[in-house]
Amino acid sequence: MEVKVLFFGVLAEVSGTSFKHYNNVKSIGDLKLRIQDEFPEIVHYNFRISLNSELTDNDLMLKSGDEVALMPPFAGG
Amino acid sequence: MEVKVLFFGVLAEVSGTSFKHYNNVKSIGDLKLRIQDEFPEIVHYNFRISLNSELTDNDLMLKSGDEVALMPPFAGG
Amino acid sequence: MRVNYLTDGPISKKLISGLIEKMGEKTDSGGHMVFFGQVRADEIDGKKVKAIEYSAYEELVRVEGEKIKKTIFSEFPDVKSVDIIHSTGIVKAGEISLLVFVSAGHRHQAMQACSKTVELIKENLPVWKKEIFDDDSHLWK
Amino acid sequence: MRVNYLTDGPISKKLISGLIEKMGEKTDSGGHMVFFGQVRADEIDGKKVKAIEYSAYEELVRVEGEKIKKTIFSEFPDVKSVDIIHSTGIVKAGEISLLVFVSAGHRHQAMQACSKTVELIKENLPVWKKEIFDDDSHLWK
Numbered sequence: 001m002e003v004k005v006l007f008f009g010v011l012a013e014v015s016g017t018s019f020k021h022y023n024n025v026k027s028i029g030d031l032k033l034r035i036q037d038e039f040p041e042i043v044h045y046n047f048r049i050s051l052n053s054e055l056t057d058n059d060l061m062l063k064s065g066d067e068v069a070l071m072p073p074f075a076g077g
Numbered sequence: 078m079e080v081k082v083l084f085f086g087v088l089a090e091v092s093g094t095s096f097k098h099y100n101n102v103k104s105i106g107d108l109k110l111r112i113q114d115e116f117p118e119i120v121h122y123n124f125r126i127s128l129n130s131e132l133t134d135n136d137l138m139l140k141s142g143d144e145v146a147l148m149p150p151f152a153g154g
Numbered sequence: 155m156r157v158n159y160l161t162d163g164p165i166s167k168k169l170i171s172g173l174i175e176k177m178g179e180k181t182d183s184g185g186h187m188v189f190f191g192q193v194r195a196d197e198i199d200g201k202k203v204k205a206i207e208y209s210a211y212e213e214l215v216r217v218e219g220e221k222i223k224k225t226i227f228s229e230f231p232d233v234k235s236v237d238i239i240h241s242t243g244i245v246k247a248g249e250i251s252l253l254v255f256v257s258a259g260h261r262h263q264a265m266q267a268c269s270k271t272v273e274l275i276k277e278n279l280p281v282w283k284k285e286i287f288d289d290d291s292h293l294w295k
Numbered sequence: 296m297r298v299n300y301l302t303d304g305p306i307s308k309k310l311i312s313g314l315i316e317k318m319g320e321k322t323d324s325g326g327h328m329v330f331f332g333q334v335r336a337d338e339i340d341g342k343k344v345k346a347i348e349y350s351a352y353e354e355l356v357r358v359e360g361e362k363i364k365k366t367i368f369s370e371f372p373d374v375k376s377v378d379i380i381h382s383t384g385i386v387k388a389g390e391i392s393l394l395v396f397v398s399a400g401h402r403h404q405a406m407q408a409c410s411k412t413v414e415l416i417k418e419n420l421p422v423w424k425k426e427i428f429d430d431d432s433h434l435w436k
Contacts, residue, residue: 010435075422076349127214183333183335
């Protein structure tokens with residue numbers, strides 16, 4: 001199984017990419033640990049998570065094809 | 078001495094004119110009586126008074142060349 | 155160029171475009187709030203409003219208009235400019251009769267100042283209106 | 296034609312004129328309130344902002360944009376239409392990056408609904424900005 005992760009705003013700069021695929025991640029919590037391992041600097045930033053274009057604060061289970069976004073505080077306008 | 082009186086909004090319709098000159102009026106109170114005599118229907122309308130482009134609620138004295146306006150409630154926008 | 159305060163007939167798209175064109179001139183403005191008042195085709199007792207005829211006391215409009223601006227600038231120090239344009243004469247349903255254009259450094263004062271300006275206009279600008287119906291009868295408002 | 300929600304680069308005068316042109320189509324509208332957000336040439340630590348680069352999560356912008364409109368229509372029943380357009384990519388100082396266009400039967404709801412829409416955009420629209428300075432350094436906001 002594979003999920004797509006989108007990095008927005010400053011997080012795209014921190015990770016050096018706007019998206020990346022991850023294999024064998026069970027849950028959002030699991031994914032966050034994987035990402036922190038890969039980009040340790042990311043712990044210094046606040047961000048919210050969306051799963052398939054829906055904001056969530058929960059540690060949801062992931063399935064193949066899911067799209068997860070890591071989003072710093074919104075700054076439109 | 079002569080003052081100019083401006084009639085605005087519905088009062089121009091009631092008086093049948095947008096302005097009129099009056100002779101020998103001592104004060105705003107005096108002028109109002111003269112106008113009511115001439116256009117009795119005017120008592121049915123609320124209006125404010127300005128003297129030389131300044132709103133006033135007082136019975137000010139008038140001098141030659143003064144411009145008095147009779148103004149129904151404002152309805153701009 | 156400032157067009158304040160009165161214009162004959164409806165406020166033209168050209169006049170509006172002119173104000174929009176010059177928005178970017180002030181790079182210290184972060185927000186512009188613009189109110190357009192439009193003549194509504196209201197139905198009253200089965201008759202439809204086809205136009206409004208506005209009349210104004212021009213000299214006093216100028217005096218009161220300046221007072222309104224002064225109030226806004228002193229109450230909202232972040233406001234950079236305030237434009238007020240009101241129609242006189244006939245304005246048909248669907249046409250624009252009032253434009254208030256406020257620019258400010260930040261959005262909150264732009265918004266608040268624009269709303270307040272419109273309220274002050276309603277209260278203090280010596281303008282009158284006569285609704286004209288589709289059967290050519292009329293009603294003073 | 297509704298352009299919601301994103302446009303590439305600054306919001307063009309042409310797009311704005313298009314919205315202005317169609318104001319009069321709805322003769323049940325008595326007031327239009329329009330907010331323009333403009334990039335400000337702020338000075339920060341001696342450097343001047345020359346542009347902002349916006350990025351957005353397009354799918355989520357659409358979802359959240361629809362939610363914002365739903366909120367506005369249910370809270371302000373007199374509102375006839377709400378248009379929201381936000382820039383992505385580079386917008387230079389003095390150019391427009393946000394447009395909110397609200398039409399309503401009467402002025403109060405047009406004004407309140409426009410202000411509220413702008414606040415909801417700031418809160419809920421997944422858009423990010425990077426200030427670009429005249430020395431080409433940048434700052435995420």
